Amino acid sequence: MKFMVKFSRRGMRRPLIAETVLKTGVLISVERAHIDSMTGELLIDVPDKDAKIISSALTEAGAEVRALERSIVRDEEECVDCGACVSVCPQDVFSFDDEWRLQMEAEKCVLCGKCVIACPHNALKLRE
């Protein structure tokens, strides 16, 4: 399960993720990180069964935690199933079925946005 974790860096220079891993014993993969001088934003992936523990541990530590579901959205009217998105995706979100119809596994998405730019038909949008 993926979470978007936002935290303020004012008065919080602690190693948030390391502390949470130590405290919970749950392994967290950081899939994307954006740290500014005052705020930080992380996209993390944790095993589904530990989602609750991680979410509450991070919230307790002062972060804002939001579960990420259906993060990439496809407009099926606009999509022509060309597949321009397939090879640019670092997470293998896109594939074809037997009928060469485009399939999406949105739960794998890490919101990098490469496919949004690559789509010639403006059919993909990130839902942040």
Add this chain to the structure above:
Amino acid sequence: MKKSIDLINARIREGTARVVTAEEMPDIVSELGAEGALKEVDVVTTGTFGAMCSSGAFFNFGHSDPPIRMGKTWLNDVEAHSGLAAVDAYLGATQESETQGDAYGGAHVLEDLVSGKSVELRATSKGTDCYPRRSITTELLLEDLNQATMCNPRNAYQCYDAATNTSDRTLHTYMGTLLPETGNVSFSGAGTLSPLANDPKYRVTGNGVPIFLCGGQGMIVGPGTQTNPAGGFATLMTTGDMKTMSPDYLRAATFHGYGVSMFLGLGVPIPVLDIDIVKSTAVRDEDITTSIVDYGVPSNKRPLIRKVNYAELRSGRIEINGEEVKTSSMSSYRKARMVAEDLKGWIESSRMELALPTRRFDPTVRVHPMHQTVHTPRVCEIMHQNMPYISENEEIKIAAKNLLKGETNHLPVLDSENRVVGIVTTYDISKSVIRPDAGKLVRDIMTRKVITATPDEAIDTAARKLEKNNISALPVVDESGRLVGLLSAIDLGKLFGGRWKI
């Protein structure tokens, strides 16, 4: 055994013709043999659906009262060419809107018209005795036009190179997003379903042949522009009545960083006249090869990375230099299938008969590059060769001295073998004065990611590097990365100032 086109058309009229798609044909030939397939199959339908920039349409808007001879013409703010008779115009698919840029273009106007949406026509004129009106603005639907004749100078490439990118930055091309360091491969074309791949000798594909074009019944005008049959890259010029077309098979597109294009569906029906045609329509993805070329090299002669067939490309992953690289298509195979199936349906239901070419293509035609009469300047012609440089292990103070002595702002940093490993600018030196704790040596403060140029690179591509990276000089290096010169924005400025009059 041979079959005549008249026999095939008689069967089509009776509704007894056996029509199969080019995807079904190879298995039929395997099962029945070539002779058996010739007896069994009358028509093979092909199909492709992809970006075809060289597309557009002629319009006749009808005369206004008082009449106008349109000099400049726009449809939804996209300029159409009206250097034709009074109310005729040609709208090209890739022309961009004057108000919306690449978010809307000629292809979007065509799609809107075919989708039944109204489009604003705006035109101006100098006014003449016979056409006194100076301007006009009106809203038009497709049905309001006398003619909306799609005429595409170049469609349905017989074969198209696949693209990859060995450079260190992401490229946004008409072949889609190409990730750096050979991060992906993008290809185009329908493989086994591709029209010209099923008739590579142009036996039955030629002038006047009826085709499927954007959901309507169109026709091949003749060989397309830039056709190169001698090299195996023939193209088709096509035409069709937009009033019969469907937005299912005509889709506007925008390639990020490139601009507007149009995806269209096109299918050619192939009459199965003899054994040679049976054999050519038995072609499979495995039999159709193309080249993967490097778009990272900004030249018309892009280096070949490897040969590949469509079965490999369509599998989603191929190997390049021992590493697995993801592939993806710029054209829709699902839609290509739909084209071939629809075309099959038309012929089975007697809605379309076939015709042989009124004139066949000349297979010896070859495409030529542009004849350039004005010399294209290269980096080596304007770079400095006696530029100062410095070793990475020198003290910053020496770097400052060299900069002053050379009256320059850029100092390439070299390793022991004269390879460029960094660059130091006056800005870096100033920073090191304010923050002395960063270090004392050049290598402590240099920029390590250096954008470089090569001596034989065209100055246009070097200028684009400066602009893209917001920098003002490029070290020029040879094949092994050794410093041979320095190209600065000032040199380019002088050049554009008039020496070569570009």
